[in-house]
Amino acid sequence: MNAPWWFGRVLWAFVRRELSAVGGYRAAFFVRMLGLATAVGSMVFLSRFVSAAVNPHLAEYNGNYLGFMVLGLLAAEFQQVGVSGLAQRIRTAQMMGTLEAEIATPAPPWMVLGAPPVYEFGVAALRSAAYLTAAALLLGLDLDHANWLSLAVTVPLVIAAFSGLGLLAAGTTMLVRKLNPVATVIGSLSVFLSGVLYPMSVLPGWLRAVGQLLPLTHALAALRGALLVGAGPRALAHSFVALALFAGVLAPVGVGVFAFALRRARVDGSLSHY
């Protein structure tokens, strides 16, 4: 059986298993929906408040703070999924005791551990599309200028960059046996310096420079450029190159750290405990 087909089988079986377990998480689902409703309410009123006056920092985005903020939060969540999804899954599998049983099967480790993050990315992408559609239909989010070709280039680059971070985070989680110091550091720095809730133009120059070292900064520039401004691929080339560089550097480093961590787990016997 060839590897892509086999991985597809594993992914499909994983999705079916997750979906069949959803019924057992009804309370969590309703709590999540309640949290979402309150978050949307806060967004609406915050955007009304910020957009009430002409804001030079938002001129680049046609004064569209709602779109600015929604994209910022969705991209931040996407990063969170990418950075902590695999690490969280490994931690849970070690604690639950499923990791050793899965690694003991003929499937290569990358296949065992790859299905959950792909599923999480898929769910996050569907959720983001649903939020954007709801924001456009219910809250008047203006996506008329969106450049879908730019978006089609942006999304794979963003996923590749975040996946590299995710592998790095998963590797360090296995090595230090604590939940994901990389995710915590990257997550908090990104909210602070990547322009999730406010444009980077409000930051002092030296903080803006530090922000350039974070992949979310470039992901946001590309996503907002594509969806709010309608910028074409040429205009977003700088962001694309930055994202490709992050992916090109982080992915091999992440694979290396992760492979080392997996071997280390086979040396110290920590596949079956945490």
Next chain:
Amino acid sequence: MSAAPVVVAEGLGKVFRPPASLGEMLRGRFFGHPTTALSQVSFSIAPGEIVCVMGPNGAGKSTLVRILGGLLLPSSGTARVCGVDAGTGGSAFRRRVAFVVGDERSFHFRVSGRANLHYFGALHGLPAGEARRRASGLLERVGLHDAANRPYREYSRGMRQRLALARGLLADPEVILLDEPTLGLDPRGARDMRQFLRDEVIRKPGRTAIVCSNDPSEVRALADRVLFLEAGRLHGDAPPERIEAELGL
């Protein structure tokens, strides 16, 4: 001429080096005090043989079968199973050698036994139809057919052990490694499981099996030969009739 051995261990050793405590790190050490789990263990097993590994808690039984199953890397020596180095064996190795993970936490609690087996069938590379067929057949064989669609969390200890066994048989392996397969079962459940293991799982298809156990009655019921481990060292290799003498009972 006797057949070539299926399992060959030569000078196997395993030393665990736990992470250093904060105090040790401040003294410049990365690891805590090393623990020797196995030392210079050598043996071989012929095709179709059932070998039990006995020894007190902490003797190194689980470490040994994990090394043979390729889940743990030895610190020294080599382990070859089906002619392949267990430390470097890939997918083909794990199709031929099944380590039956008896840990009852190793299944998804919220989904059924059948759904759990379907997922592991995919990890074994079985096409969906084949995975379904094989899962149904195995659930029938281990006596879980009627409970197959119940959530795993509702299974008793014995049912969980049987589902773990069914999972181990998904790939139809040549060698099966079992770590205390009847641990926690009531006497009747343990007896039935031993009988099923010996007759249906091992003897009938002609598999080779290594079973870790602390229970003399289990070892007598299953084993052709017994390896005795103590403090990580192999100090006996004898027929099951000699259990009491070897253990000093």
